[in-house]
Amino acid sequence: MLKQKDIIFLSIIMYLVQNFFILLGIFIIVYIDIDYSLWLTWVLGPLIITFLLPAVIALLLYLSAFLLYIYKLHWTNIKTTLRTGDKWEAARKSVGALWDAHGWIWHGYEVKGLENIPDTGPALIIYYHGAIPVDIYYFLVKIIFNKNRLVHTVADHFLFKVPGFSIIADCMKVIPGTVQTCANVLKEGNLLAISPGGVYEAQFSHNYNLMWKRRLGFAKVALEAKVPIIPMFTENLREAFRTVSFGKRLFLRIYALFKLPLAPVYGGFPVKMVTHLGKPIPYDKNLTPEELQCKVATAIEDLINDHQRIPGNILYALFERIPIFRKYKENSN
Structure with missing residues (x-):
């Protein structure tokens, strides 16, 4: 039969054991969960960011549209300050400054x-199409500021x-483009840029x-139009933005049926980007x-082979x- 002091001793032991498990449970719930959350944040954070950064480009596009709407609404008040017949000239340079800075x-x-x-004089610029063609946005601005010309x-x-x-599209002269409409743009003495691969590429x-x-339209x-062709390629374009490599068959089937680009795009990496223009093909x-x-x-494949690391590497592109x-x-x- 247990003595009173033994009962007291066992009660103390049981109390300590019980509280030990309670404290252990609290530790697991509080500290382990916090560590697990922190781990998830560190692991998934960069992944989430890479899918959110492409939205920056969409944001810039909508910001551009917003600035253009403001400009359009106030056109009657400022048209007397302009000396050209093109109401969009000042707006292009204002929006262009935004993209040039970016x-x-x-x-x-x-x-x-x-x-x-x-x-x-006219020329047709043919370029490789990236997952998001930010290079063509930057390029158009460079031509406006350096050549004082607009590229359709x-x-x-x-x-x-x-x-x-x-x-x-109205401001920057973007068109859907048939063979005849594109030829007419060039016959009027303009520059025109086309990516034959388009959204598919x-x-x-x-x-x-x-x-x-077998796209021969360009x-x-x-x-x-009897014009020269200037080949164009932008280095590290696919290291800046990429499309996911999984589910390719599914996205191909969707594109074939609906002509919609639904493959997710990720990236926004601040890699070095250089647009290379080849010699005109007369x-x-x-x-x-x-x-x-x-x-x-x-000609474009030669530019790619001369200036692009293949396979592409985001880390190397950042180091550049x-x-x-x-x-x-x-x-x-």
Whole structure:
């Protein structure tokens, strides 16, 4: 039979054991959960950010539309201060300053081969399409400020259904683009930029491979308008923004059915971006559209091979923001 002091001793032991498990439970609930939450934050945080950063580009587009709407509403008050017939000229330069600053700060954006863009007269610019074509936004601004010229561009039809895009298209001369309308733009002495791969290339080209299929429209436009073609490629474009590599068959099927780019885009990485402009390919009446397409594709692939690390690497592209790394790469090329 237990003595009173033994009962007291056992009670104390049981009390300590009970409280030990209670304290252990509190520790697990409070500290382990906090650590687990912190772990999740550290692991998933960068992943979430990479999918949210592309929204910055959409935000800039809507900010551009907002500024243009303000400009349009106040046009009657400020038109007397302008001496040109183009009501959008001052607005383009105002919005352009926004994009030029973003390109310089976030990507150290540069254009090489600017001398290949004529000061006057028409030319067709053919470029590789990134997951988000931020390079063409920056490039248009560079041409406005350095050449005092506006580059007309061709965009996919679905963009014209996006709210707010119409005023940007009106200001920046963005058109859906048929062979005849594009040829007419060039015959009027303008610059015109086309990406033959378009949205299809943007969504499904993962290693800087051209995805033009049998698209000959741009070649027919150049032959119809009798203009030179300037090849264009932007270095590290796919290191800035990428489309996911999983679910490719599903997104291909959706695109084939509805022509909608639904493959998720992630990124917004501040990598070094340089647009390279190749030598103009002169008009040659003896070339067929198929031959001209092949010639232009080869010129762009040469720019890719000369200036792009393949496979692309985000870390290396970030290091290229540092002048010494950039200089080393240029010397090695």
